[in-house]
Amino acid sequence: xxxxxxxxxxxxxxxxxxxxxxxxxxxxxxxxxxxxxxxxxxxxxxxxxxxxxxxxxxxxxxxxxxxxxxxxxxxxxxxxxxxxxxxxxxxxxxxxxxxxxxxxxxxxxxxxxxxxxxxxxxxxxxxxxxxxxxxxxxxxxxxxxxxxxxxxxxxxxxxxxxxxxxxxxxxxxxxxxxxxxxxxxxxxxxxxxxxxxxxxxxxxxxxxxxxxxxxxxxxxxxxxxxxxxxxxxxxxxxxxx
Amino acid sequence: xxxxxxxxxxxxxxxxxxxxxxxxxxxxxxxxxxxxxxxxxxxxxxxxxxxxxxxxxxxxxxxxxxxxxxxxxxxxxxxxxxxxxxxxxxxxxxxxxxxxxxxxxxxxxxxxxxxxxxxxxxxxxxxxxxxxxxxxxxxxxxxxxxxxxxxxxxxxxxxxxxxxxxxxxxxxxxxxxxxxxxxxxxxxxxxxxxxxxxxxxxxxxxxxxxxxxxxxxxxxxxxxxxxxxxxxxx
Numbered sequence: 001x002x003x004x005x006x007x008x009x010x011x012x013x014x015x016x017x018x019x020x021x022x023x024x025x026x027x028x029x030x031x032x033x034x035x036x037x038x039x040x041x042x043x044x045x046x047x048x049x050x051x052x053x054x055x056x057x058x059x060x061x062x063x064x065x066x067x068x069x070x071x072x073x074x075x076x077x078x079x080x081x082x083x084x085x086x087x088x089x090x091x092x093x094x095x096x097x098x099x100x101x102x103x104x105x106x107x108x109x110x111x112x113x114x115x116x117x118x119x120x121x122x123x124x125x126x127x128x129x130x131x132x133x134x135x136x137x138x139x140x141x142x143x144x145x146x147x148x149x150x151x152x153x154x155x156x157x158x159x160x161x162x163x164x165x166x167x168x169x170x171x172x173x174x175x176x177x178x179x180x181x182x183x184x185x186x187x188x189x190x191x192x193x194x195x196x197x198x199x200x201x202x203x204x205x206x207x208x209x210x211x212x213x214x215x216x217x218x219x220x221x222x223x224x225x226x227x228x229x230x231x232x233x234x235x236x237x238x239x240x241x
Numbered sequence: 242x243x244x245x246x247x248x249x250x251x252x253x254x255x256x257x258x259x260x261x262x263x264x265x266x267x268x269x270x271x272x273x274x275x276x277x278x279x280x281x282x283x284x285x286x287x288x289x290x291x292x293x294x295x296x297x298x299x300x301x302x303x304x305x306x307x308x309x310x311x312x313x314x315x316x317x318x319x320x321x322x323x324x325x326x327x328x329x330x331x332x333x334x335x336x337x338x339x340x341x342x343x344x345x346x347x348x349x350x351x352x353x354x355x356x357x358x359x360x361x362x363x364x365x366x367x368x369x370x371x372x373x374x375x376x377x378x379x380x381x382x383x384x385x386x387x388x389x390x391x392x393x394x395x396x397x398x399x400x401x402x403x404x405x406x407x408x409x410x411x412x413x414x415x416x417x418x419x420x421x422x423x424x425x426x427x428x429x430x431x432x433x434x435x436x437x438x439x440x441x442x443x444x445x446x447x448x449x450x451x452x453x454x455x456x457x458x459x460x461x462x463x464x465x466x467x468x469x470x471x472x473x474x475x
Contacts, residue, residue, distance in 0.1 A: 013475065052333055052474040069470065076336040088328035091318070096252070103248055104335040 090131030135162030264361025298440030399451030
């Protein structure tokens with residue numbers, strides 16, 4: 001059973017405290033929604049988990065493996081992620097992007113890349129340049145890439161951005177299927193979409209996290225569900241500062 | 242390591258033909274331009290252009306200047322861009338030592354540049370020598386001038402590679418592909434005179450300088466790799 005533990009992690013950038021997390025545990029078979037206003041530290045936290053940012057203090061571990069410069073490669077093999085799209089992929093064809101991913105993750109390339117694309121409802125030629133795809137199609141492609149090495153942890157930063165209604169439904173279904181034996185962490189500002197898929201929610205504000213609550217607990221405690229939980233935590237952080 | 246090199250090389254090899262063709266055409270054009278200037282302009286200042294070594298030195302410098310900038314534009318697409326802005330995240334998420342990946346990409350890129358330049362320079366110089374037998378423009382002594390061609394080719398490749406790599410490292414350090422290209426233009430302005438003078442008159446000195454530059458750029462590359470290993474993708 002995979003566990004992702006974030007223990008007393010702090011991160012400051014240019015003298016500003018961005019993250020102050022006491023303790024967070026994510027377990028598999030869970031779909032965790034990380035919500036919070038812009039600048040709350042959601043992406044910073046996810047980047048710390050992926051080794052893209054180095055915390056000033058604290059530990060991030062997957063089971064017994066503590067993230068550091070030496071273990072970063074092993075850590076990354078366990079993670080699949082979709083972050084904001086980089087323009088370096090725009091000049092690549094779909095095939096080139098998949099080939100690179102499969103090569104570095106040590107995977108055997110399938111006979112036809114179209115099977116990988118069909119999993120995320122993409123009906124395009126593998127020769128098509130990524131720059132010519134729509135934002136939603138690129139999101140689907142990046143999701144296909146993120147799940148291709150069957151990671152233990154799936155990190156999705158704003159996965160519903162730019163998706164058409166069919167794309168949103170497909171992504172939600174995929175997330176539900178994938179969560180069977182994985183930890184899925186999603187950030188999104190779309191509470192309606194999150195409500196449909198997540199099992200637990202954590203609110204972030206000013207680098208701090210709320211206690212984790214299940215959707216059932218949230219609905220029981222707050223009359224307006226996730227929105228109530230969100231405002232309640234943000235108000236409490238603001239009153240403390 | 243070699244496996245990674247082969248993979249990166251295979252992704253970059255589409256640059257071989259355009260770079261090789263550009264090198265060959267430029268070198269041939271510069272050789273004919275300077276040879277014709279020397280032949281038809283009899284003034285004292287252009288007297289040196291009646292010597293093949295001088296024409297070769299100037300033509301090679303011209304080719305180096307253009308290729309250094311063109312190569313840096315290529316490097317910004319195939320190397321620098323993976324290490325600037327949001328693209329860093331994509332590169333750093335690959336499960337391979339960042340340092341090792343950077344060295345592999347740099348080596349593969351250098352191999353592509355060197356290979357295309359060797360072929361382009363040698364073929365164009367050979368074509369010029371053979372055409373000179375049919376339509377003589379300048380006096381060429383086969384053996385000493387063949388050595389000149391080999392020395393100037395090595396020096397040109399080393400200097401071009403040095404400018405491209407230094408400019409690329411500056412681009413990565415300053416987090417901008419444009420800054421890298423600007424750096425290459427500045428380097429070309431400063432190094433072209435030095436290159437022209439040494440290639441025309443002190444070929445072996447230019448070779449020594451070029452090799453020293455390669456050593457310097459290698460040290461800079463090693464230091465860049467270490468800094469990338471500790472770098473963050475904000």
